Amino acid sequence: MKLAAAKVPVSTVWTSPDAPRDIDAPAIAAAPDVAAWAKSMDTETRLGLHGRTLTQLLYGEPVLVRSERDGWSEILAPWQPSSNDDLGYPGWVPSSHLGELPGSAAAPVAVTVPVAELMAEPGSGPLMELSFATVLASVEHADGFTRVALPDDELAWIADSALRGVESPAVAEDRIRLGSLFLGLEYLWGGTSTYGLDCSGLVHAVSRVLGQRIPRDAHDQADVLESIPLEEARPGDVYFFGRPGKQIHHVGFVSAQGMLHASETGKRLENEPLLPERRETLVAAGRL
Structure with a gap:
């Protein structure tokens, strides 16, 4: 296996x-237009993604390339822990979407706004627009901008107003604030980006921004997060949902209103x- 990194925004x-x-x-083009792809799909077309898409990689995200064939790479995504493989979430991406891993791995910063401009x-x-939850290594800071290390040994700048250090302290309220940026966003099966989120993708992406690397899927999140009594859940914690004899199928942030979540296609x-109808399948609560 070899190391690589996503060199496209999503x-x-x-x-x-x-x-x-x-x-x-549009999603598999060498220069993918994920925004246009998401906009082109109606509900029936989005339902057709079940069994086709698994997750999304964000710009600069590292992967292990397991094999290659016909312009595609079989990858493992270590930033997205999964019970499917100890090394990371498995799947396939166009090989044209991958480049060399950035040389620097220090002082990581995360995009905290829906879209951030990457500038020469x-x-x-x-140069391109980066999605929320993109994490890159910072190289230097100057006059309200941060220089970041990119795939293929490139460098570029992002405005500080769009970033936070992933090692900065965070509080539970930050999860609700960041998740609320996407109120009204249409559900996308396998989505972990600004252009569409599924239930566990929302929890995973927000956690990544706040410096927590948690599993990608809801049932795996339920297995690793600290379990707390349902009556002790407070805003910023998570609720898990399942049916008798079945694995966890849904997750959302506990909020003052009830739950902040990406419900379904x-x-x-x-x-x-x-x-x-949600309370009937509420089975557990967890703390990040």
């Missing part, structure tokens, strides 16, 4: 090279009371 991870449909062409020089036009990210 690379969708697929179950196999044969999984993408014609409508998915401070204040210049954008066809719906949008919302902060709402915990409805009776």
